[in-house]
């Protein structure tokens with residue numbers, strides 16, 4: 322629909338203008354910093370930062386009801402820069418002009434109701450939000466669209482040039498960083514650091530395919546992160562890990578979309594998120610808080626953060642019920658099929674602590690919970706979901722295992738429904754499905770395949786056939802007829818088909 326065709330009341334707001342006054346704020350000392358320079362930690366106390374809009378309250382001048390209409394009508398626009406996460410421009414990055422926005426098809430991911438069978442089996446009504454249907458096949462694209470749009474803005478203003486964007490990754494951050502950087506080639510180049518053999522072949526192929534410089538480092542993600550931090554302190558590079566607060570802003574779009582997907586009525590909803598470096602859950606909490614503050618939603622949904630037993634520092638922190646006695650301890654991770662969340666020292670932990678406090682106290686009761694699940698449950702639930710019409714990645718399996726656990730523990734009750742974050746596409750992690758089907762997990766995973774979930778291809782090659790077709794070498798006449806019939810018969814026998 323063309324902008325001039327929108328209702329009078331909405332027209333003035335339908336195309337957002339550059340607005341607001343965005344600054345970094347340190348979560349340690351409270352100091353504020355301007356955004357002209359790219360900052361990742363407080364120059365004073367080294368704590369992590371969040372971006373906030375000093376003029377945020379101006380958004381309250383528009384009633385929540387009007388905001389809801391603005392976003393709903395905006396979906397009908399055909400302006401690429403407003404089709405993705407910047408549909409919520411006023412909340413995502415109001416100081417970024419539309420002409421700087423990099424849109425590669427991220428955001429607006431589908432919410433798919435779980436199949437009837439799967440809902441019965443899990444014992445709850447729920448949906449998957451398929452963030453694997455983003456351009457690089459994970460939710461990381463939301464944050465990269467934001468970070469690279471801002472960098473693009475700085476490039477266009479002439480305040481930076483020849484940017485080298487760098488990140489450490491459990492696989493998906495580097496795929497997204499390399500993709501978005503390569504779109505801005507000539508102004509932005511990218512380099513990614515991966516833990517050697519700790520990302521899947523599909524994830525490794527992504528930054529290679531996008532032309533990034535790819536470095537594999539011994540150790541796990543936490544080790545790569547330290548190297549990247551050292552690089553960003555000593556050299557002039559743009560850090561694209563979720564330490565970069567622009568990433569957090571972009572990922573808040575996930576919450577805004579859920580609000581819109583559920584008609585802005587979230588009182589009976591529980592949102593399940595897997596936790597690794599804790600950037601995603603930071604964004605999810607922050608997003609709902611902002612929509613709540615402006616009156617776009619009138620209740621805060623429950624949020625349940627899920628971790629594997631093999632990488633559970635956030636869960637452990639919150640095991641202590643008395644806030645004053647909580648003490649954060651990084652842990653040493655063990656191998657996990659939820660490999661993108663295999664992180665023992667999450668960078669965003671201070672952000673989580675800060676925002677969880679705010680969320681629960683605004684809600685007047687505990688609305689954020691943390692759970693741990695077993696490796697066995699993660700993969701069993703992933704495979705079960707996918708045998709019932711879904712495309713969940715292992716982390717989607719993790720959130721589903723979390724839902725089942727939450728029901729058991731009484732964290733959510735019968736009238737509540739859930740949205741599960743399937744953070745990436747199943748194909749990125751197909752190697753774990755293969756290990757399951759081949760029963761080839763090393764002992765550290767503690768996974769025993771359940772026979773009813775195993776699936777393997779059947780090679781059909783009737784022994785009595787002298788010749789079979791080969792590429793470039795087709796069979797002809799009677800010989801081909803025999804081949805077709807014999808193979809068809811074998812398949813029919815295997816499927817126990819009845820003749821017509």
Ligand SMILES: *Cc1c(COP(=O)(O)O)cnc(C)c1O
Nearest residue numbers: 493597598599600601661744745
């Ligand atoms: C990065 C990632 C996570 C973990 O998100 P954090 O923001 O690091 O907590 C979970 N799942 C997938 C597929 C990821 O790529």
Ligand SMILES: [Zn+2]
Nearest residue numbers: 347350363366
């Ligand atoms: Zn500080």
